[in-house]
Amino acid sequence: MQHFWSVPRITRRAWKVWHRNIVVFFRTWKVNFFPPLIEAFLYLFAIGLGIGSYVREIEGIPYVNFIAPAILAISVMNSAFFECTYGSYVRMYYQKSFDAMIATPLSIEDVIAGELLWGATRSLLYVIIMLPVLAAFGVISLPLSLLAIPLAFLGGLMFAGIAMCFTAVTPSIDTLNYPSFLLITPMALFSGTFFPVTLMPVLFQYIALALLPLTHLVAIMRMLTLPALTGMLVLHLIWILIVTAIFCIIAINLMRKRLIV
Amino acid sequence: MGATIPDIIEAIHLEKTFGSIKAVDGISFAVKKGEVFGFLGPNGAGKTSTMKIIACVSPRTSGTLRVFGMDPDISPAEIKQRLGVVPQETNLDPDFTCYGNLFTYSRYFDIPPDAAQKKAEELLEFVQLSEKRDVTVEKLSGGMKRRLILARALVNNPDLLILDEPTIGLDPQARHLIWERLKLLQAQGNTIVLTTHYLDEAERLCDRLVIMDNGKILVEGSPADLVKKYVGNEIVEVEKTPDVLSCLEKNRIPFEITGDTVQIATESSRDVARVLFDHCSPHKVLTRPATLEDVFLKLAGRKLRE
Ligand SMILES: Nc1ncnc2c1ncn2[C@@H]1O[C@H](COP(=O)(O)OP(=O)(O)O)[C@@H](O)[C@H]1O
Ligand SMILES: [Mg+2]
Numbered sequence: 001m002q003h004f005w006s007v008p009r010i011t012r013r014a015w016k017v018w019h020r021n022i023v024v025f026f027r028t029w030k031v032n033f034f035p036p037l038i039e040a041f042l043y044l045f046a047i048g049l050g051i052g053s054y055v056r057e058i059e060g061i062p063y064v065n066f067i068a069p070a071i072l073a074i075s076v077m078n079s080a081f082f083e084c085t086y087g088s089y090v091r092m093y094y095q096k097s098f099d100a101m102i103a104t105p106l107s108i109e110d111v112i113a114g115e116l117l118w119g120a121t122r123s124l125l126y127v128i129i130m131l132p133v134l135a136a137f138g139v140i141s142l143p144l145s146l147l148a149i150p151l152a153f154l155g156g157l158m159f160a161g162i163a164m165c166f167t168a169v170t171p172s173i174d175t176l177n178y179p180s181f182l183l184i185t186p187m188a189l190f191s192g193t194f195f196p197v198t199l200m201p202v203l204f205q206y207i208a209l210a211l212l213p214l215t216h217l218v219a220i221m222r223m224l225t226l227p228a229l230t231g232m233l234v235l236h237l238i239w240i241l242i243v244t245a246i247f248c249i250i251a252i253n254l255m256r257k258r259l260i261v
Numbered sequence: 262m263g264a265t266i267p268d269i270i271e272a273i274h275l276e277k278t279f280g281s282i283k284a285v286d287g288i289s290f291a292v293k294k295g296e297v298f299g300f301l302g303p304n305g306a307g308k309t310s311t312m313k314i315i316a317c318v319s320p321r322t323s324g325t326l327r328v329f330g331m332d333p334d335i336s337p338a339e340i341k342q343r344l345g346v347v348p349q350e351t352n353l354d355p356d357f358t359c360y361g362n363l364f365t366y367s368r369y370f371d372i373p374p375d376a377a378q379k380k381a382e383e384l385l386e387f388v389q390l391s392e393k394r395d396v397t398v399e400k401l402s403g404g405m406k407r408r409l410i411l412a413r414a415l416v417n418n419p420d421l422l423i424l425d426e427p428t429i430g431l432d433p434q435a436r437h438l439i440w441e442r443l444k445l446l447q448a449q450g451n452t453i454v455l456t457t458h459y460l461d462e463a464e465r466l467c468d469r470l471v472i473m474d475n476g477k478i479l480v481e482g483s484p485a486d487l488v489k490k491y492v493g494n495e496i497v498e499v500e501k502t503p504d505v506l507s508c509l510e511k512n513r514i515p516f517e518i519t520g521d522t523v524q525i526a527t528e529s530s531r532d533v534a535r536v537l538f539d540h541c542s543p544h545k546v547l548t549r550p551a552t553l554e555d556v557f558l559k560l561a562g563r564k565l566r567e
Contacts, residue, residue, distance in 0.1 A: 020368070023365070096352035260320065261279065
């Protein structure tokens with residue numbers, strides 16, 4: 001068991017893996033840049049303006065403004081999670097990229113760390129693409145909302161680490177559907193995204209706060225975009241930092257166990 | 262003290278187990294600078310496992326191993342910086358072109374972009390893929406892919422090349438093209454370790470080789486010495502008839518039966534042939550030089566392997 005907790009030795013070479021992925025991403029940038037843009041518009045129109053015309057306000061905040069940070073946070077979660085599940089699995093299993101990389105001075109720890117950094121970077125890029133759209137609709141405050149960019153990297157790293165743990169243990173690409181449906185989809189709905197956590201029964205509130213990573217990301221995001229900073233921000237941040245560290249470490253150790261035989 | 266050149270690889274009682282399977286069962290060998298050293302053996306002999314251990318991508322279960330005098334368990338990155346590896350399984354990056362594969366791989370070795378670019382073009386030329394420079398790797402034939410992997414293994418000017426079945430699954434023309442390139446690398450003084458289950462490939466390329474089976478090394482030597490030592494110079498093949506068999510026994514000539522032919526290993530085929538024609542009234546007699554295949558079949562047996 002101790003094996004899973006030992007802190008892996010990662011070198012600067014991890015950035016070479018990150019570099020490889022970002023080169024591929026920007027080469028097909030047209031395909032990669034549209035989804036976050038479209039997603040931002042879809043959410044704003046369908047939920048923000050659609051549902052918003054009935055709900056109008058939540059806790060004294062216009063409904064569109066209330067969900068704007070959730071749109072960002074969900075995008076952070078999805079982009080890192082899907083990159084480090086399906087994306088990483090394809091590179092690992094079908095393309096044998098990791099095998100090719102560890103035949104060079106890169107270690108498996110470097111490779112997985114590079115993948116995690118890349119997953120986080122993808123979240124960051126998506127938030128950078130979405131921010132101008134949200135700003136144009138006037139549903140986020142500036143300049144404080146710009147802090148959503150570094151926050152996207154941290155939140156992205158957290159979901160990348162969680163995702164990579166599933167990738168490390170999944171027997172096939174199909175079984176990756178389970179965490180997507182059983183974890184990611186419910187989390188997108190019940191983490192204080194489209195309605196406040198306080199609307200749920202108390203027990204569920206505790207569960208959301210204790211166990212759902214997205215809850216904490218949405219909470220910080222909302223403090224930045226409204227803006228409505230409180231001391232709670234520090235607690236959310238600490239929660240995210242700890243969980244990120246734990247999952248990234250376990251992910252790397254699980255991957256080493258899977259790939260180094 | 263005499264200045265002895267240290268061995269590039271030194272392995273003593275190397276072992277690798279997967280659960281209850283002993284893939285590598287206590288093998289010892291040494292590879293000298295500038296030689297082409299082969300691992301010959303049937304599928305499942307443990308060749309790939311051995312290559313992966315040397316290439317620092319799979320840890321050994323026990324035994325001592327030094328590559329460039331360093332321990333793969335302790336200094337993998339330092340060793341890998343000086344290795345070029347052609348894995349058994351093709352793992353080119355499908356997201357890149359031929360050139361892109363070489364250039365991207367160079368980055369993993371910390372090669373500066375200018376040098377990497379120049380080297381990539383040079384290597385594409387070397388493996389005769391310059392025309393395919395900007396083609397994605399999915400569009401390459403099997404032989405081209407193997408050649409590109411060979412080029413990829415050379416981006417860092419390795420001090421040791423590890424080739425695991427370099428021509429596996431290729432047609433004769435494609436194999437010859439790779440052999441030709443390997444011969445060139447050999448002539449330039451590269452140290453090469455290769456595995457193969459093709460006997461002709463081993464005979465053609467290796468200065469020295471070991472024959473492996475069931476995780477163990479059966480014999481070691483140069484192809485010519487092995488043939489001489491274990492088989493002899495020549496093989497006389499004669500059709501199997503009861504007359505021939507009893508006649509050979511009467512004349513005390515050792516022989517082996519394979520299917521419907523009798524094989525006689527000998528130093529002098531003329532003497533054997535004379536005995537056959539004078540006393541045994543053979544139907545068909547064929548004389549040929551002995552090959553590694555005869556050594557291999559003699560040592561590893563003729564039982565069918567899947
Ligand atoms: N990752 C693995 N897990 C379990 N068994 C393995 C693994 N890799 C190889 N083996 C087994 O080890 C033995 C040697 O395999 P290998 O080294 O690939 O032989 P070769 O390359 O000579 O064909 C075989 O019996 C093979 O099934
Ligand atoms: Mg093999």
